[in-house]
Amino acid sequence: MSEWRDDSLIFEAAEVQQNGQRLLGPITLDIREARIAVIGCNGAGKSTFLRLAAGLVGAARGQVRISGLDPVKEREGMLAAIGILFQNPDHQIIFPTVHEELAFGLRQQGVNAADAAAQVRAHLEQEGRSDWHDRLVHTLSHGQKQWLCLQAILLMAPRTILLDEPFAALDLPTRLRLARQLGRLKQRLITITHDPIHAESVDRVIWIDRGLVAADGPPALILPQFHAAMAELGALDADPDPSA
């Protein structure tokens, strides 16, 4: 990552709209830290924010620049710049077998078929899951599919990895293993998390509320405000009426 001259993620008054309705923004952020947590309530706009960063949705207004590139227009450049792990692995998986799924991203990055196959074998072996090579993806559990999707991204080694609640469906040993694996990575990680302990360990916390950045800064500053607001909401029997 350090060899790359510009690994910034810049959002300039960026807005996401759906059928003329604003889902997110305007958001203005300049992200250069290595470990970022994105926090907020259900429906706040966290996944939409990751999708905007990955170029899966375009900015209806304003702009997004990943390493200086427009993530919607520069799809090829994005393969090395950014990878995203969706909340639901079924939205991500394309191929019927584990080895095909793992090799796909590498092939997209221009690795030849033989080298991609060798890398996949070596990776599964290193993870102690060589027996998964020919497994049919539809026979995997939800958590196993999520693990597979993450391994596919790790094989591609993009400079920034976007993770939408990566631990949500994982059992404890896999979660601990994965946390260690992620902790060792040189890449930037931007993680949507509801886990307060994880959020405490990052360089920067971005709190999204009703499609806007409610607060942004070091965890020691942001998390006490966030937890106080969440405790207040949790004390109510229902969310406040947004139209009131």
Ligand SMILES: Nc1ncnc2c1ncn2[C@@H]1O[C@H](COP(=O)(O)OP(=O)(O)OP(=O)(O)O)[C@@H](O)[C@H]1O
């Ligand atoms: N394609 C869409 N069409 C209409 N509304 C959408 C669409 N995608 C998301 N939304 C709405 O945008 C808002 C933000 O959704 P988003 O998935 O980004 O929230 P989130 O913070 O990731 O929530 P959660 O923690 O529940 O995963 C929600 O109100 C959601 O209903």
